[in-house]
Amino acid sequence: MTQWIDAAAMDDIDDEDVMRFDHDGQTFAIYRVNDAVYASDGLCTHEHVHLSDGLVMDYVIECPKHNGRFDIRDGRPLCAPVCEKLRTYPAKVAGGRIFIEV
Structure with a gap:
């Protein structure tokens, strides 16, 4: 069962x-x-490695360890060494809060 979680x-x-x-x-x-x-x-x-230590440029997150990149909109890998898709989750803003559906 999925639910919206207040994240930040x-x-x-x-x-x-x-x-x-x-x-x-x-x-x-x-x-x-x-x-x-x-x-x-x-x-x-x-x-x-924690992606929160990485760099965001446009819609791309760059992993801080080996500089692999993912598209944050759909999780697809964009360059080596990453080749496995990153799982993404629906996210929304309501009342100034960020919610993710997990």
Whole structure:
């Protein structure tokens, strides 16, 4: 069963940035780009490094360990060494809060 989880305040994250969110034993990455929000698993599919330590450029998150890149909108890998898709989750803003559906 899926549910919307209150993850953070919109003001907690700058534009073109990423933050870590832990819930129920799982780590997520929440992104803000052009005042839209996106969410994915929080660990890189290559070496399981926290993506919240990475760099966001447009709609791309770059892993801090080996510079692999993912499209944050759909999780597809964009360059080596990542080749496995990153799981993404629906995200929305309501009342100044960011919610993700898990």
